[in-house]
Amino acid sequence: MDQKGIFRAVADRTGFSREESADITRAVLEGLGDQLSDGESKRLAADLPDLAGQVTVRRRRRKEAHPVPLAEFIRKLSQRTGMNQDDTRVGAAAVLAVLRETLGEDGYRHLTGQLPTAYAELVGPSG
Numbered sequence: 001m002d003q004k005g006i007f008r009a010v011a012d013r014t015g016f017s018r019e020e021s022a023d024i025t026r027a028v029l030e031g032l033g034d035q036l037s038d039g040e041s042k043r044l045a046a047d048l049p050d051l052a053g054q055v056t057v058r059r060r061r062r063k064e065a066h067p068v069p070l071a072e073f074i075r076k077l078s079q080r081t082g083m084n085q086d087d088t089r090v091g092a093a094a095v096l097a098v099l100r101e102t103l104g105e106d107g108y109r110h111l112t113g114q115l116p117t118a119y120a121e122l123v124g125p126s127g
Helices: 003-014 018-035 038-047 049-055 070-081 085-112 117-123
Strands: none
Touching: 003 018, 003 049, 003 085, 018 038, 018 049, 018 070, 018 085, 038 049, 038 085, 070 085, 070 117, 085 117
16 A cells, blocks of 8 residues: 555544644654664564654664553554544554555564564554
8 A cells, every 4th residue: 555545544533634633743763763673673664664653763773572561552653643642643543554455464563573562462463
């Protein structure tokens, strides 16, 4: 799925405007990129070539994952996007759900395998 398709899918799931959907998607991808190992970050960037720049972190890459608790992630996303925390949680869940659809179950398991279980629980079971 290309960048516009991802933004549209997030907007469809949340009811957010296209701009809000793009903002939350970019923020989530940057936040995930900050937490993932170098290898997983590169894998995600390769799987999302239109959004690869959002996945790559601005600071020096770590070889190992550096996960943060979901509550802290939501708080940081809320600060970055200017959305309240409830909307931020809804948006983050939508982005993760769209990533699961885009990456497939195996790719999504690779991604969430480096994160606290609360991230996968935010989206809920597939199917």
